[in-house]
Amino acid sequence: MFNARCARVVGLGGAASAWMIMSRRPAFSLRVEDDVKLDFKDVLIRPKRSTLRSRSEVSLERALVTRNSQREVRCVPIVVSNMDTVGTFEMACALAPSGALVAIHKHYNLDEWREFSRLHPDVRNVMVSAGTGAGDLAKLDSILAACPTVTTICLDVANGYSEFFVEVVSAVREKWPRHVIVAGNVVTNEMTEELILKGADIVKVGIGPGSVCTTRKQTGVGYPQVSAVVECADAAHGLGGHVIADGGITCPGDAAKAFGAGADLVMCGGMFSGTDESAGEERARPDGSRVKLFYGMSSSTAMKKHVGGVAEYRSSEGKTVEVPCKGPAADVVQDLLGGLRSACTYVGARSIKEMPKRTTFVRVSQQLNTFFGTHDLSKQHQAGGGGAAAGPAPAKGPAS
Numbered sequence: 075m076f077n078a079r080c081a082r083v084v085g086l087g088g089a090a091s092a093w094m095i096m097s098r099r100p101a102f103s104l105r106v107e108d109d110v111k112l113d114f115k116d117v118l119i120r121p122k123r124s125t126l127r128s129r130s131e132v133s134l135e136r137a138l139v140t141r142n143s144q145r146e147v148r149c150v151p152i153v154v155s156n157m158d159t160v161g162t163f164e165m166a167c168a169l170a171p172s173g174a175l176v177a178i179h180k181h182y183n184l185d186e187w188r189e190f191s192r193l194h195p196d197v198r199n200v201m202v203s204a205g206t207g208a209g210d211l212a213k214l215d216s217i218l219a220a221c222p223t224v225t226t227i228c229l230d231v232a233n234g235y236s237e238f239f240v241e242v243v244s245a246v247r248e249k250w251p252r253h254v255i256v257a258g259n260v261v262t263n264e265m266t267e268e269l270i271l272k273g274a275d276i277v278k279v280g281i282g283p284g285s286v287c288t289t290r291k292q293t294g295v296g297y298p299q300v301s302a303v304v305e306c307a308d309a310a311h312g313l314g315g316h317v318i319a320d321g322g323i324t325c326p327g328d329a330a331k332a333f334g335a336g337a338d339l340v341m342c343g344g345m346f347s348g349t350d351e352s353a354g355e356e357r358a359r360p361d362g363s364r365v366k367l368f369y370g371m372s373s374s375t376a377m378k379k380h381v382g383g384v385a386e387y388r389s390s391e392g393k394t395v396e397v398p399c400k401g402p403a404a405d406v407v408q409d410l411l412g413g414l415r416s417a418c419t420y421v422g423a424r425s426i427k428e429m430p431k432r433t434t435f436v437r438v439s440q441q442l443n444t445f446f447g448t449h450d451l452s453k454q455h456q457a458g459g460g461g462a463a464a465g466p467a468p469a470k471g472p473a474s
């Protein structure tokens with residue numbers, strides 16, 4: 075099959091027809107973006123001259139004035155994922171003193187929310203999550219009505235490109251004009267803009283980078299996370315909106331890279347798996363060590379638990395792993411914040427907000443020296459990290 079441009083030169087004869095044969099092109103053309111897109115494992119941050127004398131001089135607090143709700147969000151910019159293993163009320167209570175946020179998973183019922191609100195009226199570092207399922211929005215309305223101190227909504231679906239999702243974001247904005255709306259996930263500028271213009275304050279960025287995600291394997295869809303964050307942050311900031319870099323953060327250095335790329339907040343699931351405050355079945359390994367189960371919200375484990383199984387027209391897009399028990403979640407936050415403060419001093423950023431304008435990335439082909447492997451005896455229970463596709467700690471991945 076040949077295209078119309080070739081057809082127009084037919085009949086010219088001689089040299090023209092020879093040219094015509096050489097310039098025949100297929101009617102379809104392969105659409106490939108040639109720009110290199112980068113992931114955490116592809117870059118490091120280049121150090122810069124700095125006037126900071128100590129890591130203690132760095133401020134990690136953020137005060138985001140959100141575009142549509144006009145409400146201020148004050149926090150340290152770490153959000154625990156709305157997964158039923160880590161986005162728990164226990165996690166919110168444990169992390170409240172640190173200022174980190176927790177996106178509470180959508181499987182708590184109204185009574186559980188009421189009870190949480192009654193017992194912990196001062197714990198305000200939470201977002202309430204909802205999807206687009208039947209009943210999700212009615213439940214969201216009841217929770218918000220019952221818990222007036224909850225002022226942030228996380229509208230979360232796997233595929234933020236669906237028109238129906240955009241309609242849901244508009245409807246929730248109309249109903250809750252003064253609530254902060256986080257919406258996602260997307261990975262490109264045009265959809266970031268669309269969600270913000272339809273009412274989202276903060277767009278969640280990341281398709282496929284998560285530690286227990288198999289979307290890229292199951293669908294071939296995705297976008298390298300550093301580039302996704304750069305491009306979506308640019309689009310969001312142009313409109314006065316904000317972004318959360320969601321997924322793929324395996325160590326504090328990855329979080330630093332996400333902030334350097336323009337993220338306003340980072341969302342982490344795997345890093346908080348295995349903590350005391352995480353849910354998930356605890357088991358003993360044959361060597362006597364304790365592990366906890368961690369799984370994606372699109373895994374067959376999650377679907378069996380919440381909807382009775384995997385619908386016959388779809389497949390699981392998440393996996394199930396065992397993670398060594400790693401102690402209090404507050405220690406994970408402290409490790410993240412310590413790493414971030416240090417990253418800021420390396421580029422001369424006095425606050426996390428200054429990171430993007432002080433960051434230049436260098437492309438690399440190796441992140442770490444692995445002469446002694448990646449395991450650190452003094453951090454037995456912590457994530458492997460190094461931006462090198464490490465999952466949550468030395469985890470075993472059996473079921474899926």
Ligand SMILES: NC(=O)C1=CN([C@@H]2O[C@H](COP(=O)(O)OP(=O)(O)OC[C@H]3O[C@@H](n4cnc5c(N)ncnc54)[C@H](OP(=O)(O)O)[C@@H]3O)[C@@H](O)[C@H]2O)C=CC1
Nearest residue numbers: 205206230231232233259280281282283287289371372391
């Ligand atoms: N960031 C990421 O890369 C991903 C994150 N997740 C996490 O897991 C949670 C559960 O995900 P999951 O059960 O897969 O779906 P969701 O719970 O996000 O599905 C939401 C709605 O979107 C519809 N939908 C249409 N196309 C898709 C698509 N390609 N992928 C997913 N839903 C689609 C679903 O219908 P139907 O089911 O009938 O198709 C459903 O009605 C998500 O809410 C998210 O938190 C999951 C996958 C990817």
Ligand SMILES: Nc1nc2c(ncn2[C@@H]2O[C@H](COP(=O)(O)O)[C@@H](O)[C@H]2O)c(=O)[nH]1
Nearest residue numbers: 155284285287321322343344370371372392
């Ligand atoms: N493709 C899938 N993504 C998932 C699933 N469950 C959660 N997620 C996403 O991962 C991040 C957490 O990433 P991490 O690297 O910090 O562990 C989470 O916030 C979701 O966006 C899933 O089953 N499939």
Ligand SMILES: [K+]
Nearest residue numbers: 155156157230
């Ligand atoms: K999520």
